Amino acid sequence: MIGHQDAEAAFLEGWQGGRLHHAWLLAGPQGMGKGAFAARVARFLVTHGRGGDGQAVALGDPGDSAAGRLVEAGNHPEILHLTRQLKDKSKEFARNITIDQVRTMIRRLHLSLSLGEWRVIIVDAIDDLETDAANALLKTLEEPPAKTLFLLVSHSPGRLLPTIRSRCRTLRFQPVDRDVMTAWLHDLRPMLEIAEVRAIVAASGGVPGKALALIDSDVATMEKKLLAIAATGDPENRLREALAREVGGTSNRARLELVIDIVPGLLAQLARERSVAEIAPILAQWDRVQRTVRDAIRGSYDGTMVGFEIGNCLADLAPRSAQPAR
Template sequence: MIGHAGAVAAFMEAFGEGRPHHAWLLAGQKGLGKARFAEAAAIWLLAGAPAGPDFAVPDDCEAARLMAAGSHLDFRRLERTLAKTGKLRSEIVIGQVVRRQESEGQPLREFLTGTPMLGQRRVVIVDAADDMNRNTANALLKNLEEPSDDTVFLLVSHTPGRLLPTIRSRCRTLRFSRLSDHDVEQVLAGADLEGEDIGLLVAMAGGCPGRALALAAAGITALEYDLAGLAGQPVERAGPAALALARSVAGKGGEGRYAALLDRAPAVIAQRAQRLAGAARADAIATWEAASRLAREAVPMQLDPAQVAYALGMHLAAVPA
């Protein structure tokens, strides 16, 4: 748990006192490692909360093995599931908490009946609690209001202000802060990022290693080179380069690259504008405003990714290198 030693210590200390809180709100910006913390804490709890640093469990720990296999009988994760259409739902639905016709598998309320089957505790992770609709949140609230001594809830939240006040009041909050660049680099060192510019990823992470990993998955290093090559190009060269950029996001598997492009293209234009002066700077700022508006509206307005990518490429070409 790189960079979150304080949160780990506070959590472990609470359970060492003998009367820990039954529900925990893991709050902080997306990409900080809250879900990873919840997973490690769940394994530690299901293993009997052994003494040791940083959620350490024995090498032959049955809880860790069953969790890795996704078959621990005392663990449940609430998250968005696939709908009958095969697409990921936009929210956590009430059927996952209370039996409904559309519910897939055992609902949470049924899971919480009786006693734990393999150990002293059950653990429920909600990732992310922000994804619950109001009906689901109210259904979960009933479980939080009537806690049992053998169940621990871990609610991951990127925007806790969106949760019901009654849910927040039932939880003890652990706040997660941005990591230092050194800590982000340590996290990335443990990932398979061959061919990626680690320095670039650290600079773009903004203290959120999850963001850096997502950008790496989108091929951000190659994208940065493409964007840098477009800046200041004459129209006869910019057109083919922008078309190649458009094709790279339009194909299968281009969603991540497209999301990274929407984020990075306006940022690159802004960086270029800062180096200019006078009329050139004013023109670059106007170009940045147009690119930012296009990137902001692309997804909500369901604009064609290839056309958006081409337009952003031409905006980049309009800014002097």
């Protein structure tokens, strides 16, 4: 866990003082570990009880071992999760958390606690609630049952109903400082070159989950592919087409952002290696890359198109002897 210190302190302060707010909005970029934080809070509550005695504890303390084993097995009866479900006979998830799911949860709230002193509802993410489901949840937040805690994960809190936000105490998960991220990744993956760690940190925007995903993208290999396009001109478009496939689609957005982030460094490297007369064309291609990215953000952000166009920019920087005849 990284970047959760302030959120942990705020939660524990409320629990220790016996004034724990009934609904907490965990707000911040996707990949900050908000869902993992919610799971830790849920485990803490069902293993530590009522609170309010000023006891000095940490969120990771084990607490009641029997309740802890139920949590680890995913069988604790008082931790309820609301999330998008798999479609019938499909491996795809539904677009929304439905009104039926919320109604089922509400019916559970009318039952007495079967174990311990807390019931915890985790909604991950509340952004996924369909309209009727959001309205149903709002009514419950307005008149919450005793000893029930709601943990509402949100990647886009500004899009939520203002009435839902107003019923919650907000914990904001901010992007982590670059130096802290660099030290964390270096400790986590000591075999990575420091230059690769810094590239990943820069591309992650301070979001730990995104940084971990980028490690699997293999920064060094990606740099070699981009430099190969710049060195050969990719006369048969094979390298550019492969690049476009690698960064296209929603699932590859992190890899596309990595490419966008490391291109400036590669262009700077080429500028150092080339003659003075070749610096102006390199700067022109950098401007072209920037325009491509800006246009994509304004439009549909087609990763395949952006990847191929970045490849075109690099291909145009190949030495004349390597470029195909026009």
